[in-house]
Amino acid sequence: MNQNSFNPKARWDRFEPEKPGGFNPDDLAERIEVLAYFKHARIYPRAFTWNNKEYRIDAVTYNWQERLGQALINYFSVNSSGQMYQLSFNNSTFRWQIDKIIS
Amino acid sequence: MILHIDMDAFFASIEQAINPRLKGKPLIVGSRGNRMRTVVCAASYPAKALGIHSGMPTREAFRICPGLEFVAADQAKYIWTSERILEMLRGYAWPLNYASIDEFQLDIGPHPEPLKLAAQIREQIYANFNITASVGIGKNWLLAKLASKLNKPDGATLISEANFSDILSRAPLTKLCGMAGKTGQILMTQGLKTCWDLYLKMPGYFDENPGKFEEAGQNPDLPKSLGHSYTLPKPQINHRVIRAWLRVLSEMVGERLRRQDLTSRTVHLWLNFPQDGYFAAQKTFSIATNDSYEIYLRSLKIMARIPQKAHKIRALGVTASHLNRQTYLPLLTEEKRREALIKAFDRINSRFGDNSIFPAQVILTHK
Numbered sequence: 001m002n003q004n005s006f007n008p009k010a011r012w013d014r015f016e017p018e019k020p021g022g023f024n025p026d027d028l029a030e031r032i033e034v035l036a037y038f039k040h041a042r043i044y045p046r047a048f049t050w051n052n053k054e055y056r057i058d059a060v061t062y063n064w065q066e067r068l069g070q071a072l073i074n075y076f077s078v079n080s081s082g083q084m085y086q087l088s089f090n091n092s093t094f095r096w097q098i099d100k101i102i103s
Numbered sequence: 104m105i106l107h108i109d110m111d112a113f114f115a116s117i118e119q120a121i122n123p124r125l126k127g128k129p130l131i132v133g134s135r136g137n138r139m140r141t142v143v144c145a146a147s148y149p150a151k152a153l154g155i156h157s158g159m160p161t162r163e164a165f166r167i168c169p170g171l172e173f174v175a176a177d178q179a180k181y182i183w184t185s186e187r188i189l190e191m192l193r194g195y196a197w198p199l200n201y202a203s204i205d206e207f208q209l210d211i212g213p214h215p216e217p218l219k220l221a222a223q224i225r226e227q228i229y230a231n232f233n234i235t236a237s238v239g240i241g242k243n244w245l246l247a248k249l250a251s252k253l254n255k256p257d258g259a260t261l262i263s264e265a266n267f268s269d270i271l272s273r274a275p276l277t278k279l280c281g282m283a284g285k286t287g288q289i290l291m292t293q294g295l296k297t298c299w300d301l302y303l304k305m306p307g308y309f310d311e312n313p314g315k316f317e318e319a320g321q322n323p324d325l326p327k328s329l330g331h332s333y334t335l336p337k338p339q340i341n342h343r344v345i346r347a348w349l350r351v352l353s354e355m356v357g358e359r360l361r362r363q364d365l366t367s368r369t370v371h372l373w374l375n376f377p378q379d380g381y382f383a384a385q386k387t388f389s390i391a392t393n394d395s396y397e398i399y400l401r402s403l404k405i406m407a408r409i410p411q412k413a414h415k416i417r418a419l420g421v422t423a424s425h426l427n428r429q430t431y432l433p434l435l436t437e438e439k440r441r442e443a444l445i446k447a448f449d450r451i452n453s454r455f456g457d458n459s460i461f462p463a464q465v466i467l468t469h470k
Contacts, residue, residue: 061120061122061123062117062120062233064179064180064183064184065179065183066180066182066183068455068457069452069453069455069456069457070453070454071456075180077121079123084121084122084124
């Protein structure tokens, strides 16, 4: 049976922010500090500090990964006090960032 | 016996798992952030119930349901989830076919309790990813895929010898793979309304058409074609911009050919005009290539065949076919220089990520 019949690596989702310029909650890419623990090769973010405000993470609703060149980016959609955020961790630069506010 | 797993509204379900606020709501996933100028990539079941479907312009979807939720697609998370599901299914050690991003097939042989197995797989998917799948089981791929569509979402159907006539007589012909388009329409006009009608007319149909992967199994490592298409944010008449998009698509096709060590002799170009239908043509060249720039030049040659130049273009696609393994070694100095340049290009993009370096012409697509 054919085990190589589908290759999902084709990219078609070139993101175009709807409101370019100014504050765009869909395209923040701001560096943040994150309190997380690493266990059994998995990452569990617990809290993050953004603009000098601390956000406790109540739940991680989903996580996924993407390889960008040699870097592996770990993404997390998290819930903090009823608001959803997307955070990411670059395992090559060890940088955490807030990607967007999920509305 | 084949077990076909079809994820339910895959992209929309993942977005609902990410953002629980969207659960149970009519939701569409569009191919980019500009919600009114794109097409529906995926629709949740509440949206499907309103008549919204994949491929529909989002403007029309919002006209049907002004309160529709919209999420811009992010393919990384769909690919990651799909690959994790594939990995999970590999654990079953049966022959596995990766049919598409949201479809998987297991050849489970003469399994004593296929429905129990289907329930186990569905539970495992839900526990790990918080999304649902529908499972169909049949003696071949065609019947298994049909079965997966009959109890959606989050269901399982077994088509066995015992219930064959009963299930097929309740299954509309259009549910059968390959019957949703013109073929189905023609057969419907001949009075074939259900899959059972087709079986009565052509008893061997379900045996003679066992399914795709038997057909594709001759050379599993060599794809038939590789292509990319793109719907522009708005119809475009500026030929410089259209050519820049052709370049983008040619770069993507070329990059994939090189990654798989393939070359192509035939380029297929497809253009969609908002008013006047579409243009599609292909040309086979004597020399095979995987150079993106050469693919781009070949696409331009095909595009030159369009009789009237002043067309607005809505969507375009470039496909490479007649694929073969790379065997040609460059001899001329210019060819060697070109190959070194392409390799350097690929190395940079593979180290720093896609589009870290790109031809200057591509910048026109960023506006």
